Amino acid sequence: MSVWALGLNHTTAPLDLRGRFAFALDQIAPTLQSLRSSFAPGRHPQVEAAIISTCNRTEIYCASEHAALDHTFGWLAQSGGVAPALLRSHAYTLQDDEAARHAFRVASGLDSMVLGEAQILGQMKDAVRAAETAGALGSTLNQLFQRSFAVAKEVRTATEIGAHSISMAAAAVRLAGQLFEDIHQTRVLFVGAGEMIDLAATHFAAKEPRSIAIANRTLERGEKLASRFGAEAMRLADLPSRLAEFDIIVSCTASTLPIIGLGAVERALKARKHRPMFMVDLAVPRDIEPEVKALEDIYLYTVDDLAQVVQQGQANRQAAVAQAEVIIDAGVQSFMHWLGQRGTVPLIQQLNAQADEWRAAEMARARKLLARGESVDAVLEAMSRGLTQKMMHGAMAELHAGDAASREQTAQAISRLFLRKER
Template sequence: MPLFALGLNHQTAPVAIRERVAIQPERLRAALADLSGGGAVMEAAIVSTCNRTELVCATDAPEHAAAWLARYHGLSLAEIAPYLYTYPDREAVRHIFRVASGLDSMVLGEPQILGQMKEAARHAESAGTLGSLLHKLFQNSFAVAKEVRSTTAIGANIVSMAAAAVHLSERIFERVDDCSVLFIGAGEMIDLCAAHFAGANPRRMTIANRTVARAEALALRVRADVLPLEAVAERLSHYDVVVSCTASPLPIIGRGMAERAIKARRRRPMVMVDLAVPRDIEPEAAQISDVFLYTVDDLAQIVSAGVESRHAAVQEAEAIIDTGVSGFLQWVANRDAVPTIRALREQAESLRQTEMERALRALSRGDDPQAVLEALSQGLTNKLLHGPTQFLRSAEGVQAVDTVQRLFQLDQLDGRADDASRDAHNDDPA
């Protein structure tokens, strides 16, 4: 099976290297054509994300792929070789199944990689480089990933601060799609939180930030409104959930501001999530009835519990993957045997035709039909067994004997003969 996976990821290469070998989606089709253009690579697919760039190929020359990856990006092989990993045959199958199932991700069990792998398969199919071997490999990886996600807890728990913020909001309001959410700040953490809340489809989202241009850029991505930071105090009561993460040395929301907001809301509850260090929201705000204040430590506890739960599910997931790998390799073995099966049947048919023609000529001459049938059966038997007999006579050791016995199921025949002998003995009159 000329199959292997080659690449680098977040575990083997720093971001400075990963970004140099990343391939943008719009360039994948041309890259695949270039990779397989020389004829050395029979089938190919490329998985390229922010955390990994991998080539999955069917080829007898795996060294060609590593050289191509370096050359395609204008690099020397020596520059990326220390960061590359290569998985041949069975290891490649297992690696692809683990990636699809989220076991090789930066966040254990994250589901985004499965969609990215499906996209990689679509690009390969569009480029004409997804042959029967890789098509079967990807389809099986999707099936294994589905079973892992549906029968284990690998993706069932919260393992990010952003997801934890949504989870805490759902504890209070049950339905986030009925809530208005205010994000204070526009950095990476707020970006992640806004993306997670957007997935819950809240009624309204607003970004408040000191730099309006950054707020507008984030708001455009997540379809939110923009609010000047100085207007937060006046508008705070309009929001059910407030998520804050800025670099301010002083609190953005004090206890007094929170009290006025709750009063204006007629005691309707408000969730406040403070992800900043130092804090954006005065701790005393937690003492106000109907204010549910959570800090970064509260979210960290939820994330820690979720990570432990996911790690406990890894063993179950690995067992599912092992079964999937064995099933795929069995398919490959059966696929590789097809030409031999076809040749064996063609040879047997040729022998049959020869003996049949000989028998028909004998019948046309008026020979005894019973004698003709006897000669036909003996002729077929001698010709079909000539090859195995010569093999046994010329081979050394017990392996050849064992092969022929299993091939012709001679052990089963011996068993049936013994049974028949015992039956005949039991039937003898005393």
């Protein structure tokens, strides 16, 4: 059995390229179906697959009897509508122990933009649930991910990897504080109502801004989040006409196209008499048109722009990283041992089937002897002798076949299998 993974993340690919491969949770099931149906059933029967898609990464994990990295890579390039050569220059491919190591590092927060952040673990669990619901998660990938979650838990328990981490939301608050002397006097708008916006709203609300508003496509969901912060809920359709009211805008939706355009921001600036606006686009693909960043009095940050802020304090966590890598190494070795044992499963199944066939034959023979009036002792003796002869026949035949060298190898194997002393 082989496991392989490929993907691109914040360290290997720019934001706009990552945006071409971003999949919302409701897209995962049909996307997995498309991927699995693309494999030739004869060569790769029942390929297991899972997709992890966040603002910082898109990764595909697969398992089958034979690895198919090139095929999976070609499928991914086609799904994103980019040339394979372009994708290859920004992607990574991993197989077996390296794929497992990568999954464990991702789950533990060692491969995140915010070193040690815990959000990725929840996102991985969501991805696994989506793959399981889609019927794409088999025993091998399930084992890989369950072990990755266990390793992540041990890393967070046994090390201080997350002790100094700065979340993306906290970084946004820090940058806003550099622009506005007193966030308490600002009006803040959050666009979207997902997990990232929830986290960002929590951080900004702690600064007690003058007002908070939540704009969301589904008003009911926006109202639910707004109620937690004493905020106003508004429809996404009202956003262009009300943009000028806000000093700080944080956006993160699942839209495939920008929802805040250059024209709307220009009109908002004019209405504000060019008072500055702080904008954070946490979405992948982008929610805010990139041209907005060139406007005067606009301070626009994307997830990639926040990288420098969240990396502060990295040196304080290096000792914890070394400890985490030791835990991950042990986890990888354990998984690869389990994966290696999976290769013997068909043989074990054949042995069990053969043994069941012999047992059934001897049981049938014993019942006939009992029905004819044979004594129980005689029947048991005949049954045990019959089973023993069937079990030993193949080994005895091999000992008498072949040349001297092969007979010697057979003799050593038989000694290990049949002449072991009980401890």
